[in-house]
Amino acid sequence: MNEYFRLLIALIFPLIIGLVFTSMILPRKEQSCALERLAVSFLLGSGILTVEMLLLGMFGIRIDIVNIVLLTLLVILLPAVRVVTTKSTVLGIEKLGPVKLNIFDIFSLTMITLRIFYVVFEDLIKPVVSVDAFANWSLRAKVFFIDGGLALSKNSAIFAGGGQTFYPIHIPLLETWVFNVLGIWDDRLVKAIFPLFFISLLILFYYAVKRITGFSFAIFSTYLLSTLPMLIHHATIEYSDLIVAIYLASSVLFLLRAFEEDDNGFFYLSALLGGIATWTKSEGMPFLMVNFVVIYLFSLIANKDNKFFVNKVAAYFALAMIFKLPWSLTNILHKIPKNVWQKIEYDKLFANADRLPVIFDQFYRKFLFYGNWNIAWFVLLAVLILSFNKLKDLKRLLPLTVIALYLAAFIFLYYLTPSYAWLLDGTTLNRNTLIIMPILIYFISINLYDILKEN
Amino acid sequence: MKKWLMFGLLSLFVFAIKVDCEEIKLSSWSPFSGVSNMSSVGNVLSLTSTSQLPLIQSKNDLFINAYSMRTLKVKMKISNSYSTARIFFKRIGDRDFSYQASIDFLTGRGKQFHEYTIDLGNSSLWFGTITQLMFSPMSDKGTVEIGYINLTEPGLFSGTRSFLSDLFAFEIPQLRTVNFIYGPRIKGVSINYYIYALILILSIVIIIAEYLRTNNARSAFMGSSKRIIILCLVFWIMMDIRTLLDQGRTVLLDNEVFGGKSLAEKREATTLGDFYPFITFCNSKIPSGSSYIGVFPTYYYFAAKAAYYLYPTYTKENGDYIIVYDPNGSLAGEITKYRAAGYKAYASLKEGEYILKK
Numbered sequence: 001m002n003e004y005f006r007l008l009i010a011l012i013f014p015l016i017i018g019l020v021f022t023s024m025i026l027p028r029k030e031q032s033c034a035l036e037r038l039a040v041s042f043l044l045g046s047g048i049l050t051v052e053m054l055l056l057g058m059f060g061i062r063i064d065i066v067n068i069v070l071l072t073l074l075v076i077l078l079p080a081v082r083v084v085t086t087k088s089t090v091l092g093i094e095k096l097g098p099v100k101l102n103i104f105d106i107f108s109l110t111m112i113t114l115r116i117f118y119v120v121f122e123d124l125i126k127p128v129v130s131v132d133a134f135a136n137w138s139l140r141a142k143v144f145f146i147d148g149g150l151a152l153s154k155n156s157a158i159f160a161g162g163g164q165t166f167y168p169i170h171i172p173l174l175e176t177w178v179f180n181v182l183g184i185w186d187d188r189l190v191k192a193i194f195p196l197f198f199i200s201l202l203i204l205f206y207y208a209v210k211r212i213t214g215f216s217f218a219i220f221s222t223y224l225l226s227t228l229p230m231l232i233h234h235a236t237i238e239y240s241d242l243i244v245a246i247y248l249a250s251s252v253l254f255l256l257r258a259f260e261e262d263d264n265g266f267f268y269l270s271a272l273l274g275g276i277a278t279w280t281k282s283e284g285m286p287f288l289m290v291n292f293v294v295i296y297l298f299s300l301i302a303n304k305d306n307k308f309f310v311n312k313v314a315a316y317f318a319l320a321m322i323f324k325l326p327w328s329l330t331n332i333l334h335k336i337p338k339n340v341w342q343k344i345e346y347d348k349l350f351a352n353a354d355r356l357p358v359i360f361d362q363f364y365r366k367f368l369f370y371g372n373w374n375i376a377w378f379v380l381l382a383v384l385i386l387s388f389n390k391l392k393d394l395k396r397l398l399p400l401t402v403i404a405l406y407l408a409a410f411i412f413l414y415y416l417t418p419s420y421a422w423l424l425d426g427t428t429l430n431r432n433t434l435i436i437m438p439i440l441i442y443f444i445s446i447n448l449y450d451i452l453k454e455n
Numbered sequence: 456m457k458k459w460l461m462f463g464l465l466s467l468f469v470f471a472i473k474v475d476c477e478e479i480k481l482s483s484w485s486p487f488s489g490v491s492n493m494s495s496v497g498n499v500l501s502l503t504s505t506s507q508l509p510l511i512q513s514k515n516d517l518f519i520n521a522y523s524m525r526t527l528k529v530k531m532k533i534s535n536s537y538s539t540a541r542i543f544f545k546r547i548g549d550r551d552f553s554y555q556a557s558i559d560f561l562t563g564r565g566k567q568f569h570e571y572t573i574d575l576g577n578s579s580l581w582f583g584t585i586t587q588l589m590f591s592p593m594s595d596k597g598t599v600e601i602g603y604i605n606l607t608e609p610g611l612f613s614g615t616r617s618f619l620s621d622l623f624a625f626e627i628p629q630l631r632t633v634n635f636i637y638g639p640r641i642k643g644v645s646i647n648y649y650i651y652a653l654i655l656i657l658s659i660v661i662i663i664a665e666y667l668r669t670n671n672a673r674s675a676f677m678g679s680s681k682r683i684i685i686l687c688l689v690f691w692i693m694m695d696i697r698t699l700l701d702q703g704r705t706v707l708l709d710n711e712v713f714g715g716k717s718l719a720e721k722r723e724a725t726t727l728g729d730f731y732p733f734i735t736f737c738n739s740k741i742p743s744g745s746s747y748i749g750v751f752p753t754y755y756y757f758a759a760k761a762a763y764y765l766y767p768t769y770t771k772e773n774g775d776y777i778i779v780y781d782p783n784g785s786l787a788g789e790i791t792k793y794r795a796a797g798y799k800a801y802a803s804l805k806e807g808e809y810i811l812k813k
Contacts, residue, residue: 111695111699114699115702118702118705118706121706121709122705122706122709125709125710125713125714125721126709126712126713126721126724126725127718127721127722127725128725129630129725130630130633131630131756131759132633134759134760134763135759135762135763138763139759139762139763139766142763142766143766146766146767147767157744157746157766157767157769157771158762158766158769162762186718187722188718188721224691227691227692227694227695227698229636229638229698230635230636232698232702233628233632233633233636234633237633239633366635368647368651369645369647369648370635370636370637370638370645370647371626371636371637371638371639371645371698372635372636372638374691374694374695374698375647375650375651375687375690375691375694376691378647378650378651378654378687379687379688379691382654382683382684382687383684386680386683386684426634426635427634428634430634430635430636431633431634448684448688451680451681451684452681452684452685454681
């Protein structure tokens with residue numbers, strides 16, 4: 001029982017860090033309700049916590065509970081003072097009022113509950129199983145925990161924790177934190193962080209859709225998101241693909257909300273979450289660039305001047321880099337080998353033309369004719385046809401742009417980098433596609449709602 | 456009246472099942488390879504699988520007409536849950552069995568009898584005259600009990616049962632599931648093909664009906680959109696319920712494998728073969744923080760697992776210890792090289808699993 005209590009503490013700690021920052025960024029109660037604040041706080045707080053741990057490691061300070069807590073107190077001091085002095089909302093409890101559930105609501109809620117049960121059970125019944133999980137993420141977490149540092153010395157038994165050392169270490173460090181609180185290396189209990197990420201995604205997605213469609217359809221849409229077999233499977237294994245997808249999706253959803261409600265708080269939140277995406281996986285960076293295009297598109301459509309665009313992008317980039325920069329510096333200072341799989345081969349711009357049909361063929365097969373995504377991609381096509389005349393509408397155009405640019409980024413990745421090999425052997429396309437799926441289901445949902453409402 | 460109607464339907468149902476039961480009972484199976492302790496008690500054929508492809512073969516003078524007999528029914532119980540069975544067939548003129556002339560199917564939960572219905576017509580090579588069958592009841596080591604293996608004429612329900620068998624086959628999560636999930640495949644084709652075809656056909660019907668009602672192409676298209684979307688959502692939910700079934704089976708299976716076990720036992724259950732007990736043995740014999748050289752089978756999994764479980768003991772060129780995991784006895788050359796370099800026996804767990812020290 002003691003270990004579960006410790007686990008609870010380990011999970012609550014990043015939540016508290018996140019809550020302080022979320023309350024500072026979103027000070028008014030009406031900006032966000034309690035569940036949504038908790039979800040975003042977990043995502044944000046875990047990112048801040050691991051950057052703190054990285055900084056400790058960079059400066060050669062031992063990564064242990066005492067040092068982490070002391071640094072955290074230092075980091076949250078100013079925001080906490082601001083939250084207290086401005087009487088900002090920490091958790092605004094939503095007034096629910098009498099809720100009358102119809103049969104579809106009950107069905108959707110039941111199915112979501114079953115999925116959450118499945119994810120929690122599968123995470124906690126067994127230790128780390130998958131190869132990349134134990135050979136990279138989990139091995140590094142174990143090394144950091146046992147060494148009490150980042151193993152960046154040339155004399156380290158396993159330099160930088162081993163595995164693919166160029167992978168960012170947000171997830172390994174979050175696991176290291178959990179090991180520290182548990183006091184032991186337990187690669188089963190540490191997996192408790194993954195259901196929390198999954199639940200955070202469901203909550204943030206639900207509120208994003210609810211603002212447009214209301215309760216019933218938002219619950220149904222959240223259920224649709226939880227039907228994607230590959231997404232559910234990735235919530236039960238210890239990989240980072242879903243985690244980076246969650247950060248990017250929440251970043252996009254808050255960016256759309258920032259434009260819709262003209263609220264800078266959501267804009268900052270989007271930048272911070274996008275930044276943590278770049279700190280979770282190398283792919284985070286190119287996909288974060290998509291947000292810049294969205295900002296540009298918005299300023300174009302909303303007739304904003306160039307100054308608006310430049311200021312926004314600069315602010316966005318600066319906030320995101322809070323999370324990316326320390327890791328980039330660590331890579332340079334300690335000469336961590338670069339990711340050869342993402343080396344762009346511009347000289348093969350024309351020579352690789354024969355890759356294009358293969359790339360499109362793989363997209364066609366994997367998106368439509370495997371069990372990875374249920375029939376979501378087919379429904380996307382149906383929705384595009386049936387809502388074609390409404391796609392210019394900003395609330396549709398921006399998420400559709402994100403989907404198109406993510407796909408373009410995949411094509412670019414496979415066309416001009418050695419990652420093409422991973423496309424051919426079937427290892428990465430579906431894992432990359434996880435990044436698109438929450439936004440794709442969001443786009444489908446808001447269109448479905450209009451089609452069902454209007455006819 | 457209703458009672459008579461019910462009775463009539465029931466009779467038809469029973470008759471249909473009866474029609475379905477014209478069959479050839481296949482007996483006289485003999486071991487071919489990877490099989491030991493084969494014996495027949497009563498009607499049950501028992502055997503032990505000693506390889507990943509245990510094979511038993513029928514007589515070689517079956518002379519079955521492939522067109523009339525295409526449904527295979529197998530009743531069997533195997534010790535392991537969710538393995539893969541395979542039936543090979545040879546036609547007149549075929550010299551050997553081949554994977555091309557075979558069909559595999561997934562088996563159910565272990566330690567209980569299941570009847571499997573396989574439509575051999577799904578193989579493009581199931582035609583002409585079949586002279587001999589070869590059957591692999593599982594893809595692991597374990598025990599097998601076979602109640603019967605019968606060939607049946609295609610009946611009213613055999614196609615349906617074969618369809619249902621394909622539809623509900625359990626795609627057990629494996630290491631590769633992290634990269635892709637096949638999903639249900641009917642006659643070897645993704646079920647999504649059938650669903651898309653159905654949605655498209657029904658959508659066209661809906662649009663035509665709407666056009667006939669409104670006599671306006673544009674409003675027929677727009678007016679049908681809600682029904683088409685609902686149709687899509689119905690299939691989406693049906694597919695999800697199918698996915699949920701596999702997830703439920705996964706929970707049961709994992710509860711069976713991991714439930715109530717210690718962390719060490721769980722780790723052992725997630726590690727191939729008997730590698731984990733060997734790593735635990737190494738951990739107990741080699742001082743923590745020492746260096747080692749791993750001599751493992753070439754599959755990178757073993758080296759990665761050893762690095763993961765042994766840290767802070769770590770791998771290094773010219774390490775202090777050599778840990779040898781050679782269950783197949785295929786690494787003798789490499790081991791001899793290290794012995795020649797001065798490494799001597801230090802501790803041994805069993806044959807093929809030991810530690811050398813400088």
